[in-house]
Amino acid sequence: MPLPRVRFRTGAAAALAAVVLAATACSADATPATPAAGATTTAAVTPPPAGAGFDYQIGGAYTPASDVKVVSRDHTAQPAAGRYNICYVNAFQAQPGAEGEWGDLLLRDANGTVVIDEDWDEALLDLRTADKRQRVAAKVNGWVDDCAAKGYQGIEPDNYDSFTRSRGLLSDADAQAYIRLLSAHAHQKGLAIAQKNTSELSGNRQANGLDFAIAEECGQQKNCGEFTPAFGDHVIVIEYTDSGLKTACSRWGSLSIVRRDHDVVPKGEAGYVRKTC
Template sequence: MSPAADRAPRSVPTPPRRPASTGASACLLLLSATLLAGCGGADGAADGTPGGGSDGGGASADRPATSGLPRSGAFDYQLGGVSDGEFAVVVRDPADGPLPGAYSICYVNGFQTQPDEAELWAAHPELLLHDAHGEPVVDPEWPDELVLDPGTPARREGILARIGPEIDACAAAGFDAVELDNLDVGERFDQLDPDGVLALAGDYVDRAHAAGLEVAQKNAAELAPVGRAELGFDLAVVEECGAYDECAAYREAYGEAFVQIEYPDSLAAAGVTFSVVCADPDRAPLTVLRDRDLVPAGEPGHLREQC
C-alpha cells in the first residue's frame, strides 16, 4: 500500500447516492437493534445553525460524549481540490494536507480500493470480494474500485494492515479526524457479511482513536444509531440527507456533530430546494451545497453555498 500522501484523490464526479433498499435496510436495522440491545450562504459566508440539541448517542468509557467538530463557521467539502478561504471545517484528500487553523477531516476509502491501487490489492485476492465466477467484485458506480471483503477475522486483519497506515498518516499530517468512506457496502452488496463490515469499522475506529483522531461515519443513515453508540464514531459526514429525507437519523444519533453536503442534481430529482434544506431543523449546523464534481473555487463549474 502506498503512503497516504501518494494516493490519488477519489475520482469525481460523485455518483448520486441511492436511498436504501427496503430489504437491505431492514436487515441492517435489525442488526443495529440487536447490537444496541446487547449493551444495555455564498463562498466564505458564515453559516446559520438550526434549532439546538446536544450531541446525541452515548460514548465509550474512554471517549468524550462531545466531538471537537465546530458547530459554526464556514465549511467546505474539498475532495475535488483545495479552495482557499477562511474555513472552520474542511474535508480533504490526505495528499492535500489539513488546512491550518481549521478542523480538518481526512478522507480514507475504508471498504473499497482506491482507483490507483487495484494492482496492489490484486496481490492479496483473499481480501477482495469475489462473485460467483471467482472474479473480484467491482463497484458499478465506481468501476475503478474493487470491493473489500471483511468477512473473517483474518481478512479484517489483512485489510487493517493496509488501511491502518493510511489512518496513521492522516494523524501524522495533522488532521483532526478521518472520514471512512463506503460504510454502506454491506447494504449495496448482498455477498458481504454485514457483521464483518461493522467489525472492520470498529477496528478502524480503534486505530484512529489510538492515533489521536476523531472518526466520522460516512453516510449510511440506517447505521447511525449503532455507529455512534456501539462502534464509537464521534461525528458524521453526510451527503444528500436533505434530498433523501435522512437528516433526522443523524441528528438523533449525533446531535449537532455532523456536517452535510447536498448536490443540485439530487435536490432537483427530489423536488427539494436548498432553501428548504436550510429551513429543516434536523439539518447539520454546517450544511453546504456543492457542485457534483467538487470543483475548486475559481474553476468553471464551481458551486458552493452555505446555509
C-alpha cells in the same frame, strides 16, 4: 481524484436499508441513542464543532472561504491552516487502478470474479473474516497515520455502506467489525472518526466508536433526522442540489450544511459551486 459517494435510497436499496435498520435495533450490539441535544464522544478526541461553516474539498484543495471552520480533504493533501481538518480515506473499496495493491483482499464471488461498485468502478474489499479485516485495516490505518502526522484532527472513512452493494457477500456486521478496528486506531492517534452516510447503523455509533457523521444528500432524501438521535448536532451535511440545500437548511439548520458541485472541483475550475444556508 476521489468523488462523492452519493447513494439514493430507492427501490431494493430502500428495502435493504429498512431490513438492516430493524435488525440493528434488535441486535445485542445496539446501544441506546444519546439525546439529540448532543452526542458523547470518546475521551481525548474532539469532533468538528457542531454547526460550523464547512467546505468539502476532496476533489482538490484550495484556500477556504472566511466562513469555513471545518474542511475535509483527501489524505494525499495537506490540511488547511487554522481550520479543523478531516482526512478522507476510501476505506471499504479500492480506488480505480489500485486493485493490484490489494491482492487477495478484493471481494470475489463464487466464480472468483471481483465484485465491483459499478457506480464508481471500484472493487469492494473483502471483510468477511477477522484475518482479512485486520489486513485491510492495517493498510488503511497506514493512511490514518499519515493523516495524523500531517496535523488532521478527524477521519472520513468512505463507503461504510459497501455491504449493500456486495451481492449479499458482506453483511452490516462485517462492516461494523471492520470500522471498529479503524475507530480504535484513529482514537489511539487522537483523531475523531466519522460515520459516512449509512444512517441505518447510526444507533450503533457508540459501540462502533464513531464520533460524528458526514451525510451526503440527506436533505434531498429527507433523512438527516436519522442521524441526529445518535449524533446530535455533530452532523455534517453535503448537498449537491439547490433543492436539497433548501430542505436541509429549513429542517436541520443547526447542522453544518454546504452545497457543493457534484464533482467537488476546486474553486476557480469550471463547474465549481459552494453555497450555504
